[in-house]
Amino acid sequence: MTVEARPDYAETVEHPMTPFLRMDRIPHVWCPGCGIGTVVRCFASALEKSGIDLDKVSVVSGIGCAGRTAGYLKLDGFHTAHGRAIPFATGLKLGRPELTVTVLSGDGDLVGIGGNHFIHAARRNLDLLVVLINNFTYGMTGGQNGPTTPLSARSSTMPFGNFETPFNLPHLAASSGAPYVARWTSLHVRRLTWSIEEALERKGFRFIEVVAPCPVLYLRLNKLGDGVQRMRYYHDEAEIRNGADPGDAAIDFQGKILCGVFVDEERPTYQELMDEHYGNVLGDDYVPMPLEGGMLGGG
Amino acid sequence: MSTFWRRPLDADRVRPPHGEVLILADRCKGCEFCVEFCPKDVLAMSKDFNRKGYHPPEVVKSGVCMACNLCETICPEFAIFTTTTPESPPAAALPAPVLEGVAP
Amino acid sequence: MKTDPKGVLTGSHYLDGDFACGEGAMAAGCRFVAGYPITPSTEVVERIANRFPLVGGTFIQMEDELASMAAVVGASWTGTKSMTVTSGPGFSLMMENIGLAAMMETPCVVVDVQRAGPSTGLPTMVGQGDVMQARWGSHGDYELIAMSPQSPQESFDLMIDAFNLSEEYRVPVIILMDECVGHMTEKVVIPPADEIEVTPRRLTEVAPDDFLPYQINGQLVPEFARAGDGYRFHTTGLTHDERGYPGMSVEAQDANVSRLVDKIRVNAGDIVRFDEADTEGADVVVVTYGITARVSRAAIDIARGEGVDVGSVRLVVVWPFPEQRIRELAASVKGFVVPEINLGQLVLEVERCVAGQAVVRSVPHSGGAVHDPQTIAAAIVEVAR
Known part of the structure; x- marks a missing residue:
């Protein structure tokens, strides 16, 4: 029996994410079967569940398909230069310490062109939540080889298969010092939402990698089917092992995808270390940056 | 299959939520995620085209949606969601659940 | 404030x-x-x-x-x-x-x-x-x-x-x-x-619901909302409309970029700043900036010793360039001397403004030291003759 989905009703009831999205920009730019929209949905849902003051949340993206995420979330949103989302976010956080600053961007952006910023922000334990959407390729420019393209996978600039070793991102983040490191796929919508929510409660450099399908480029170039087939692959090949050694999280072409929260520990953030250190050394002479920003009202 | 399924002791009292699926058909890009992963197989791809030329999903099983929200959460297009309707019968009155296609 | x-x-x-x-x-x-x-x-x-x-x-x-x-x-x-x-x-x-x-x-x-x-x-x-x-x-x-x-x-x-x-x-x-x-x-x-007078950030007083980050209301510079004040604005390095949303059209590009340029060009008269000395009746004007301005003072003294009537324009604000003033001076002087510790950069801007009305002489230096004032003085004397 076919039941109508009552489109008349749907038009009058708001989608639950409406308050968190720039609905005047929907439909978004992402292709059919792309996983980025799902990650945005999970991110928005986690924000809602966390109960934090959304007026104080900023979202920063770089360039690329995942770089467009900041443009769809109804937060203070910054669509910055390619690779520079993390340093831009660093400025936001240090300039107004009371903000919750999040970074949503892609693998090419954050660990290709922006790789240096990524490891240093993790090393400093800057108080940033970084959600990296990994589709194994440069999507917006047409499927070129990226820092995460698995060995032997085809890309438009490795037409005979990739011979470069890709990054194992959880391992990279953990070894750079990130106190919260997780990986999910865009199929793990509940765990991803919960993980983002959990990370929002933590502090320091929190890193969540989300493996997501790129049907139009990565999957097509590798003859791996469409988005839903990719989601089935995640269903079959994702293995959840919380607390696993991030060193074991490398992704082979069509191999297992190790998921879970790999690192969840406490480490003082950049600002905590700064405050503590200057407090010890300078005592009462130390004037911390005001939480709402520096010298806004004059003398 | 159902012989392996332990019947909850409070099945006669607990009223499982009953959901209604709402589809914003014109937003859909036809990725099929919702159809593929609905644990109750409520949805199928429609033969109709939406304004963009994609086949949106349609509800093919009435009364079985439990408002688990998976379709809403997995939809990359913000094109589908569920609402809970109060008039659910007790779980005991529902057909025995099937194990296949458990939500990830 | x-x-x-x-x-x-x-x-x-x-x-x-x-x-x-x-x-x-x-x-x-x-x-x-x-x-x-x-x-x-x-x-x-x-x-x-x-x-x-x-x-x-x-x-x-x-x-x-x-x-x-x-x-x-x-x-x-x-x-x-x-x-x-x-x-x-x-x-x-x-x-x-x-x-x-x-x-x-x-x-x-x-x-x-x-x-x-x-x-x-x-x-x-x-x-x-x-x-x-x-x-x-x-x-x-x-x-x-x-x-x-x-x-x-x-x-x-x-x-x-x-x-x-x-x-x-x-x-x-x-x-x-x-x-x-x-x-x-x-x-x-x-x-x-x-x-010390400082200019505060020009924060908008428009309510968040009515605020558009790049709405200009007839001004060239939009009002500002800072992150964390509840405006939930969007900004991008892409060409954008007044909402701060990407706008991929010829019209959006024209509106966006024209204003970026106009806000300085239209206000250039208020922004340009230079120290002008002894240009009244001068035959030669030395156009300088930074350390070269100080080296040129010695050169000007030497040239004056040789009887040349020399004035100077020292750029405090280099960009926007004081086009109008250079153009005016070009009508009354024999020439300009432009010493720079490069092989001739700002001299191109002077040439553009002078537009052939007077001689423009670059005094280049490849760098590593300041000019020998004698070199600049020699150029001044040469232009004067």
Whole structure:
């Protein structure tokens, strides 16, 4: 029996994410079967569940398909230069310490062109939540080889298969010092939402990698089917092992995808270390940056 | 299959939520995620085209949606969601659940 | 408004140009600095790193200049006045995010203590080869402001003007210092805080629901909402409409870019600043900036000794260029002499404005030292004849 989905009703009831999205920009730019929209949905849902003051949340993206995420979330949103989302976010956080600053961007952006910023922000334990959407390729420019393209996978600039070793991102983040490191796929919508929510409660450099399908480029170039087939692959090949050694999280072409929260520990953030250190050394002479920003009202 | 399924002791009292699926058909890009992963197989791809030329999903099983929200959460297009309707019968009155296609 | 006294080291000091620049930034209300060490600019951030914990500012040494400039743009969106400091090679890396600052209309200050280039060039020695890069360094059409101090005192003073102009026009302001001024130690008088007027961020009073981040209402500079005030605005380096949403059309591009350019061009009369001396009836006018202005004074004295009537125009604001004044002078003088520690950059701008009405003589220097005043004097005498 076919039941109508009552489109008349749907038009009058708001989608639950409406308050968190720039609905005047929907439909978004992402292709059919792309996983980025799902990650945005999970991110928005986690924000809602966390109960934090959304007026104080900023979202920063770089360039690329995942770089467009900041443009769809109804937060203070910054669509910055390619690779520079993390340093831009660093400025936001240090300039107004009371903000919750999040970074949503892609693998090419954050660990290709922006790789240096990524490891240093993790090393400093800057108080940033970084959600990296990994589709194994440069999507917006047409499927070129990226820092995460698995060995032997085809890309438009490795037409005979990739011979470069890709990054194992959880391992990279953990070894750079990130106190919260997780990986999910865009199929793990509940765990991803919960993980983002959990990370929002933590502090320091929190890193969540989300493996997501790129049907139009990565999957097509590798003859791996469409988005839903990719989601089935995640269903079959994702293995959840919380607390696993991030060193074991490398992704082979069509191999297992190790998921879970790999690192969840406490480490003082950049600002905590700064405050503590200057407090010890300078005592009462130390004037911390005001939480709402520096010298806004004059003398 | 159902012989392996332990019947909850409070099945006669607990009223499982009953959901209604709402589809914003014109937003859909036809990725099929919702159809593929609905644990109750409520949805199928429609033969109709939406304004963009994609086949949106349609509800093919009435009364079985439990408002688990998976379709809403997995939809990359913000094109589908569920609402809970109060008039659910007790779980005991529902057909025995099937194990296949458990939500990830 | 008056500045915060915490950042003002009132009194008479003996400082080099780099330290004076750092003090100027703090006096101007700068409270966020991100930088990467590079000779000959490093003393600026060293001074700031020393003093910021006492004045409520945050300095962070980033991993490179790309990150430094990106962090400055980010910090400025919180309303905290922000700057970075660098020299040639780092300035090249900053161009990406200087373009972003221009496109997002982000007030910020970039100090470039110039050394001789190209590439690594002469790290510890003077050059003025970044003057065109300051103007044209990032891709696409935009305008910004660049100022060039000739002394440690001016390094202090111009920082306050630089921050104020960046707030007024929402543009990056470049301080084109040079190694000689940066490393020159002289007396610097820092006035009391109540004598330092600073321009606050022009925060919008429009309610969040009605606010559009790039709506201009007939003005050329939009009002500002800072991150965390509930405006939930969007901004992008893409061509955008008044909502700050990407607008991929010829019309959006024209509206966007024209305004970025117009806000400086239309107001150029208010922004240009130069010291003009003895141009009345002069045969030759020497056009200079930075340390070269001081070297040229000796050259002017020599030329006067040889009977030449010489005037001078020293550019305090290099960009926008004082086109109109140069054009006017071109009608009455025999020629212009333009000494620069590069092989002829700003002289092109002088030539453009003079448009054949008078002789324009470049006095180039490849860098590593200042000119011999005799060389400049010889050019002045030659042009006069």
